[in-house]
Amino acid sequence: MSRLLEKMNPQQQQGIQTVDGPVLLLAGAGSGKTRVITHRIAYLIEERGVSPDAILAVTFTNKAAKEMAERVDKIIGHSSLAKPTLSTFHSFCVRVLRRDIEALQVGGKGLTRTFAIYDETDQQAVVKSALKRLGIDDKSLKPRVALGRISWAKNHMIDPQEYFLASTNPLEEKIAHIFEIYKKELNKANALDFDDLLLETVRLLKSSGETRARYNRRYQYVMIDEYQDTNKPQYELMKLLAGDHKNICVVGDEDQSIYSWRGADIKNILDFEKDFPAVQTIRLEQNYRSTQMILEGASAVVAQNTQRKGKNLWTAREGGSLIGLYEAPDGENEALFIADRIKKYLREAGQTETEEPARCAVLYRTNSQSRLVEEALRRYQIAYHMVGGFSFYDRAEVKDILSYMKLVQNPHDSVALGRSVNSPPRGIGKTTMETLERMALTTGMSTWDAIARAIEEKLLPARALQALSGFKRLIEDARAMLGPGFAEKLAEDVEAETADDEEDVSFGFSVEAEPVETGADAAADTSFDTSFNFGFDFGPSEEISTLAAENSVDSDAAHNIGSVSFNPFAPVVLKESAASASAAARRAVANEEKELAAQEPERPAFRKAGDAATLPELIKFLNERSGYIRALEDEATPESFSRIENLKELANAAQDAQERGETLHEFLDHAALVSDADSYSAEAKVTLMTLHAAKGLEFPLVFLAGMEEGLFPHSRTFTDPTGLEEERRLCYVGMTRAMDTLVMTRARYRRRYGSDMPEASVASRFLEEVPGRLVEDLGSPAAQPQFSSSYSTPYPQRGRFGQKPGYEEGDRHYSYEDEDQSGERKAAAAPGRQMAGQQSPAKSLDNVAAFFA
Numbered sequence: 001m002s003r004l005l006e007k008m009n010p011q012q013q014q015g016i017q018t019v020d021g022p023v024l025l026l027a028g029a030g031s032g033k034t035r036v037i038t039h040r041i042a043y044l045i046e047e048r049g050v051s052p053d054a055i056l057a058v059t060f061t062n063k064a065a066k067e068m069a070e071r072v073d074k075i076i077g078h079s080s081l082a083k084p085t086l087s088t089f090h091s092f093c094v095r096v097l098r099r100d101i102e103a104l105q106v107g108g109k110g111l112t113r114t115f116a117i118y119d120e121t122d123q124q125a126v127v128k129s130a131l132k133r134l135g136i137d138d139k140s141l142k143p144r145v146a147l148g149r150i151s152w153a154k155n156h157m158i159d160p161q162e163y164f165l166a167s168t169n170p171l172e173e174k175i176a177h178i179f180e181i182y183k184k185e186l187n188k189a190n191a192l193d194f195d196d197l198l199l200e201t202v203r204l205l206k207s208s209g210e211t212r213a214r215y216n217r218r219y220q221y222v223m224i225d226e227y228q229d230t231n232k233p234q235y236e237l238m239k240l241l242a243g244d245h246k247n248i249c250v251v252g253d254e255d256q257s258i259y260s261w262r263g264a265d266i267k268n269i270l271d272f273e274k275d276f277p278a279v280q281t282i283r284l285e286q287n288y289r290s291t292q293m294i295l296e297g298a299s300a301v302v303a304q305n306t307q308r309k310g311k312n313l314w315t316a317r318e319g320g321s322l323i324g325l326y327e328a329p330d331g332e333n334e335a336l337f338i339a340d341r342i343k344k345y346l347r348e349a350g351q352t353e354t355e356e357p358a359r360c361a362v363l364y365r366t367n368s369q370s371r372l373v374e375e376a377l378r379r380y381q382i383a384y385h386m387v388g389g390f391s392f393y394d395r396a397e398v399k400d401i402l403s404y405m406k407l408v409q410n411p412h413d414s415v416a417l418g419r420s421v422n423s424p425p426r427g428i429g430k431t432t433m434e435t436l437e438r439m440a441l442t443t444g445m446s447t448w449d450a451i452a453r454a455i456e457e458k459l460l461p462a463r464a465l466q467a468l469s470g471f472k473r474l475i476e477d478a479r480a481m482l483g484p485g486f487a488e489k490l491a492e493d494v495e496a497e498t499a500d501d502e503e504d505v506s507f508g509f510s511v512e513a514e515p516v517e518t519g520a521d522a523a524a525d526t527s528f529d530t531s532f533n534f535g536f537d538f539g540p541s542e543e544i545s546t547l548a549a550e551n552s553v554d555s556d557a558a559h560n561i562g563s564v565s566f567n568p569f570a571p572v573v574l575k576e577s578a579a580s581a582s583a584a585a586r587r588a589v590a591n592e593e594k595e596l597a598a599q600e601p602e603r604p605a606f607r608k609a610g611d612a613a614t615l616p617e618l619i620k621f622l623n624e625r626s627g628y629i630r631a632l633e634d635e636a637t638p639e640s641f642s643r644i645e646n647l648k649e650l651a652n653a654a655q656d657a658q659e660r661g662e663t664l665h666e667f668l669d670h671a672a673l674v675s676d677a678d679s680y681s682a683e684a685k686v687t688l689m690t691l692h693a694a695k696g697l698e699f700p701l702v703f704l705a706g707m708e709e710g711l712f713p714h715s716r717t718f719t720d721p722t723g724l725e726e727e728r729r730l731c732y733v734g735m736t737r738a739m740d741t742l743v744m745t746r747a748r749y750r751r752r753y754g755s756d757m758p759e760a761s762v763a764s765r766f767l768e769e770v771p772g773r774l775v776e777d778l779g780s781p782a783a784q785p786q787f788s789s790s791y792s793t794p795y796p797q798r799g800r801f802g803q804k805p806g807y808e809e810g811d812r813h814y815s816y817e818d819e820d821q822s823g824e825r826k827a828a829a830a831p832g833r834q835m836a837g838q839q840s841p842a843k844s845l846d847n848v849a850a851f852f853a
């Protein structure tokens with residue numbers, strides 16, 4: 001028997017050897033589907049003498065494609081020079097289009113091979129100009145909303161005409177028009193967006209018989225992994241590539257379909273059998289990855305879904321350790337528990353020789369959850385790397401709000417100013433900023449001072465000045481919020497400015513007027529569109545393209561993660577702030593506040609006397625007043641929600657910092673240090689990622705964090721049975737990543753949006769769906785002191801975990817509850833913290849206890 005078949009079960013052997021004609025391999029997680037593909041490739045080359053050139057295998061993520069290439073290399077060795085094509089859908093399409101797109105030209109017109117790939121920022125610009133052309137106010141229809149609809153249509157292969165015909169209301173009709181213009185504009189610009197890459201490849205292979213024939217001749221054997229997540233264009237592409245030879249093998253698992261929001265359709269599995277009547281369907285039933293405990297637990301969860309065919313998986317890896325469940329008092333302790341377990345795991349693994357190198361993963365539902373885990377791992381000095389997303393403090397929206405905070409701390413920080421001034425876009429364009437920067441350079445003042453000067457002396461067009469005033473006021477108001485100290489400092493700044501005025505500095509340059517596109521008097525029009533004329537967005541587009549390149553499956557998500565451009569900032573006039581009053585008045589206010597502060601001995605310990613606003617309050621103010629959250633809400637896409645969650649999580653981080661007694665300055669330093677990912681290489685043994693990104697991967701030890709209702713399943717799916725089933729499949733995907741050990745964790749109290757009182761959470765229904773006999777209670781301490789010693793302490797005190805929970809005398813940490821020997825709970829007398837009015841978490845929330853009993 002061929003060595004390639006030796007270790008395979010009969011069904012796998014069939015999958016490997018059935019190379020002619022269509023094959024549909026449907027099987028559960030860890031049953032060796034991907035292994036069949038890699039061995040099939042080797043088999044074709046070694047046993048059937050097929051040239052590697054003739055083999056194409058497509059998968060979902062670059063990480064998966066890379067792993068597949070490594071596995072194939074391992075099997076066939078580096079003997080052959082030619083390599084099979086192992087690629088993602090998007091990178092395959094780019095390859096085809098770069099070579100052949102000109103075959104789509106009609107009469108010499110059409111895209112050329114040097115086409116550009118538009119990112120989110122580019123797409124926005126096109127949509128904005130379309131809106132303008134149609135005379136649509138982009139407050140009534142947000143560009144991002146329109147883009148989301150266009151992308152949806154493309155993923156369902158609906159063109160503008162069809163969209164128009166199907167539209168049932170004026171808004172949809174408008175979108176159809178925008179879609180039409182958008183399409184033409186991209187054409188004119190010789191550009192494609194990410195969705196187009198697939199659509200154009202499909203169109204090319206459909207319309208040019210010669211091109212299709214060439215690819216069919218070239219790729220004699222085509223394989224697709226993670227087939228359950230293909231959308232319509234990908235399905236069409238697959239059919240075209242199957243050509244006449246129909247040597248197509250698709251493998252998938254309907255229980256792992258988790259991308260329906262991107263147009264993935266379970267129907268593709270059913271259609272396959274229709275489109276390829278000669279199909280040989282193979283099912284695999286043995287799971288080789290996980291222990292029996294893990295497999296049974298995961299199967300029990302997914303069995304709750306009604307929309308599934310159902311299948312039985314078994315594993316020869318009988319027994320195994322029970323699925324761990326840890327219920328932390330709060331999110332921070334949940335993360336510290338995970339870090340502690342990882343530390344132990346890595347230490348033990350370092351002492352024993354094992355075949356599998358020590359690796360583990362922490363999986364979570366939404367990106368924002370990485371923050372606490374990252375911080376805990378850093379405190380334990382454990383190297384980690386993040387897949388498919390930026391480290392929390394590196395995310396564009398987080399960096400943007402941090403820039404605002406830096407500016408609040410020091411308005412003369414020109415870098416922070418450059419980043420925040422037009423994010424979200426508020427009509428402060430490139431020319432304006434260049435002018436201001438030149439002004440600052442020539443006179444030696446900061447950009448902030450240049451702004452003040454420009455406003456005072458009306459050195460710029462009215463529109464720019466109005467936008468700049470709004471921005472300046474925002475920062476001043478934020479500074480004023482921080483209380484007397486800040487207000488006074490600001491007053492000094494203003495005084496210094498006034499002194500400058502008297503010197504009558506003259507500028508050695510002329511101020512260029514910005515082009516004003518409409519003849520209307522902008523100054524008179526307060527509701528003007530601030531985003532049009534100065535449409536320069538400070539978006540980290542490099543980050544976007546890198547991320548997109550790294551992980552093509554998340555390219556659209558990546559665009560959204562990295563992008564900071566959206567709606568205009570509607571000028572808001574809030575109450576007259578202390579900062580915009582005269583310096584003298586402000587000083588009076590400051591003194592008054594000082595006096596008040598002095599009379600107020602009962603301040604909570606975490607709030608420094610004299611401070612007017614806490615750090616989370618400041619962040620909330622910036623999130624909201626800057627228009628950032630509002631713009632993301634309007635956008636209403638899964639990505640924008642995830643970005644909102646990141647901003648809320650930033651407020652939570654600030655609340656934690658506040659409780660550690662950190663100042664604004666210290667908080668910003670901490671953020672800067674955490675985001676410095678230098679020492680945290682890709683070699684790390686710990687991987688952090690969302691459940692979506694974990695598809696197809698496996699790890700000896702897996703943590704599923706944040707198993708709470710509202711978080712996972714996500715609250716958005718509560719009222720949507722289909723969405724809920726998809727969440728459950730996601731849980732199945734997560735659980736089945738584990739080979740030896742699975743630990744699920746949750747926090748009984750979790751902070752929401754920087755609240756100083758964490759909210760009670762309810763255990764995820766998925767936890768309850770795991771049969772109790774499979775679960776080991778790793779503890780649910782009613783109280784656990786936080787490790788809130790300073791960040792310079794690398795290791796928390798030993799023995800905190802697994803110890804009898806308790807509140808340590810003299811410890812400045814707090815605990816939610818304390819438990820005495822009789823099991824009676826009483827509120828802990830923690831400084832600045834009372835749980836008054838809150839129910840005992842044990843009574844209201846311990847629904848998990850029921851199935852442990």
Ligand code: ATP
Nearest residue numbers: 007008009028029030031032033034035288289696
């Ligand atoms: P998923 O649905 O999660 O993508 P999968 O079906 O693709 O899973 P694989 O990743 O191919 O599963 O295999 C899971 C694990 O089981 C891998 O470590 C693989 O090497 C191992 N495995 C699969 N088949 C066998 C076999 N016949 N003998 C030994 N190990 C196997």
Ligand code: MG
Nearest residue numbers: 033034225696
């Ligand atoms: Mg797989």
